[in-house]
Amino acid sequence: MNTLESLFKHFLRDIYYAEKQVLKTLPKMARKAEADELKEAFEHHREETEAQIDNLEKVFEHMGLKPRGVTCEAIQGILDEGKEIMEEAEDGDTRDAGMIAAAQAVEHYEITRYGTMIAWAQTLGLDSEVVQLLKENLDQEYAADRKLSALGEKSLNRQAA
Numbered sequence: 001m002n003t004l005e006s007l008f009k010h011f012l013r014d015i016y017y018a019e020k021q022v023l024k025t026l027p028k029m030a031r032k033a034e035a036d037e038l039k040e041a042f043e044h045h046r047e048e049t050e051a052q053i054d055n056l057e058k059v060f061e062h063m064g065l066k067p068r069g070v071t072c073e074a075i076q077g078i079l080d081e082g083k084e085i086m087e088e089a090e091d092g093d094t095r096d097a098g099m100i101a102a103a104q105a106v107e108h109y110e111i112t113r114y115g116t117m118i119a120w121a122q123t124l125g126l127d128s129e130v131v132q133l134l135k136e137n138l139d140q141e142y143a144a145d146r147k148l149s150a151l152g153e154k155s156l157n158r159q160a161a
Contacts, residue, residue, distance in 0.1 A: 017069025034092030
């Protein structure tokens with residue numbers, strides 16, 4: 001990774017891997033959710049994540065690259081923490097509050113990656129469609145984070161308390 005372009009490609013592979021791992025995890029989180037609203041939020045974000053993966057595959061195509069991920073230890077750690085919460089929290093309301101926190105950690109990781117990649121894509125003068133595809137993903141991550149915050153603040157955190 002000696003150039004900004006090579007860093008961009010690495011981050012693209014990193015976020016591709018991360019989104020694929022999140023896609024595998026969201027159905028498990030939906031099944032473990034006690035609150036219907038949280039279950040629906042996870043199911044909705046699974047659909048968004050599928051579209052985000054499609055967007056990333058289009059970015060790979062624009063760059064003449066084969067879509068492939070590189071192992072992202074950061075997302076693995078965040079997802080492992082979420083798995084631990086799902087397995088160890090016996091009270092459903094407490095588990096929901098913990099899963100919101102874990103899901104927001106994922107969202108915040110993705111938000112930082114997409115924000116950085118957008119700035120780099122602009123600096124590198126990449127096709128405007130690449131920037132637009134990344135912005136679409138970033139906007140969805142922000143929306144998911146806000147939705148999770150609202151669920152926690154509206155009721156789920158109080159129920160867990």
